[in-house]
Amino acid sequence: MRKILALILFFTSVFCHGQHLFPYRKADKWGFCDNTKKIVITPKYQSADGFSLCNIATVKLNNKYGFINKAGKEITEIKYTKWSFFWYRHTYVWLDNKVGVIDTMGKEIIPIIYDDVCFSEKVFCLKQNDLWSVFDFNGRKICEQSFKMVNPYSYQFIGVNLNDKWGFVDSTGEMKIGLKYEEIEGFTEQGLCGVKLNNKWGYINYKGEFIIQPVYDEINVFQKEGAWVKQNSKWGLINESGETVIPFEYDDVNYFKENLASVKKNGKYGFINKSGGTVIPFTYHLAFEFREGLAEVCFSNDSCGYINQEGNTIIPFQYSLNFGGEFNEGLAEIIVADKCGFIDKKGKTIIPPIYSSPYDYNSFNNGVGMLLIPNNDSSRDASKFYFDKHGTLFYED
Numbered sequence: 001m002r003k004i005l006a007l008i009l010f011f012t013s014v015f016c017h018g019q020h021l022f023p024y025r026k027a028d029k030w031g032f033c034d035n036t037k038k039i040v041i042t043p044k045y046q047s048a049d050g051f052s053l054c055n056i057a058t059v060k061l062n063n064k065y066g067f068i069n070k071a072g073k074e075i076t077e078i079k080y081t082k083w084s085f086f087w088y089r090h091t092y093v094w095l096d097n098k099v100g101v102i103d104t105m106g107k108e109i110i111p112i113i114y115d116d117v118c119f120s121e122k123v124f125c126l127k128q129n130d131l132w133s134v135f136d137f138n139g140r141k142i143c144e145q146s147f148k149m150v151n152p153y154s155y156q157f158i159g160v161n162l163n164d165k166w167g168f169v170d171s172t173g174e175m176k177i178g179l180k181y182e183e184i185e186g187f188t189e190q191g192l193c194g195v196k197l198n199n200k201w202g203y204i205n206y207k208g209e210f211i212i213q214p215v216y217d218e219i220n221v222f223q224k225e226g227a228w229v230k231q232n233s234k235w236g237l238i239n240e241s242g243e244t245v246i247p248f249e250y251d252d253v254n255y256f257k258e259n260l261a262s263v264k265k266n267g268k269y270g271f272i273n274k275s276g277g278t279v280i281p282f283t284y285h286l287a288f289e290f291r292e293g294l295a296e297v298c299f300s301n302d303s304c305g306y307i308n309q310e311g312n313t314i315i316p317f318q319y320s321l322n323f324g325g326e327f328n329e330g331l332a333e334i335i336v337a338d339k340c341g342f343i344d345k346k347g348k349t350i351i352p353p354i355y356s357s358p359y360d361y362n363s364f365n366n367g368v369g370m371l372l373i374p375n376n377d378s379s380r381d382a383s384k385f386y387f388d389k390h391g392t393l394f395y396e397d
Helices: none
Strands: 022-026 029-033 039-045 056-061 064-069 090-095 098-103 108-114 116-119 124-128 131-135 149-151 158-162 165-169 175-181 193-197 200-204 210-216 227-231 234-238 244-250 261-265 268-272 278-284 286-291 294-300 303-307 313-319 331-336 339-344 349-355 369-372 384-387
Touching: 022 039, 022 384, 029 056, 039 056, 090 108, 098 116, 098 124, 108 124, 131 149, 131 158, 158 175, 175 193, 193 210, 210 227, 244 261, 261 286, 268 286, 278 294, 294 313, 313 331, 331 349, 339 369, 349 369
Parallel strands: none
Antiparallel strands: 022 029, 029 039, 056 064, 090 098, 098 108, 116 124, 124 131, 149 158, 158 165, 165 175, 193 200, 200 210, 227 234, 234 244, 261 268, 268 278, 286 294, 294 303, 303 313, 331 339, 339 349, 369 384
């Protein structure tokens, strides 16, 4: 099953309300411009990323990283040794091989003494001496106990592990569900969490009670349509009571998006609705989720196009397989002869496929995208560029 964690893969393009400032490259120096290419912050940096929701951008100078605001003022000394970005008014920062957390004023709220970091929308988890501690966004350690592993990507509770067993604490650090599970997923808004016990998966509630008994070989998290679970090598869909909604007859399944899910049966992919009815026949070598009314589907790795929810071809089968080819804000990345570009929902080329992609899942977000000039003898920093939905390229060589 293709499972993509909804974590942030392209924070470098998350722009704020108000004036958009685009990272602008002039030869090998980076600054910022507006949508007319008028320079607002003079290019002088080795690299620059987009302004975050906190009106702060990451910049690079002399192989060190720091942060500036929209006035171009550096809010920290440019001294950090690894890239990071501001999110939820905080960011982790690295000095040599140690990591800590600062706020938007550059104040250190968690000391830079830790060995590793992970985070969610509610906590930071930092590792020291092979044990993880959990902190809130004020820098307060919420658990006196440290843990072998943590899973902060969970609704309400935080997954913690000691002695190879998983349990859950709440935001105050109180142990709410004891350490007894072999593996866990995170809790969802439905209040259910997949857990593995005695080598089988089931679902518990916030009290740690099994709502759906551990009888499955593999599981997916719940969404409003239900949860995909695997038994005897086949996938089916169950509801929150554990009742089978869609029979166990699929070899591969994906999340429901825009009321349809791509599933594999007898070696081919098609699309079904939440009742299990076939909406688009099983004719494809690969099929991906619907996004903005269109889905990428392929007859082979070199014959991919886009269909609508009636199964009609909207964009011809003329592209190579792209695992990150979903539409976002009206644009999708396409691949032709190993080169990348972007098209709109009518198939019009916005950025011609003559560039390289910077990421495995490279999407157009919040009014901006990024690509790389291929076969460039310069560094990655001097070969990347940003563009807008009109195809304006924000660089000059």
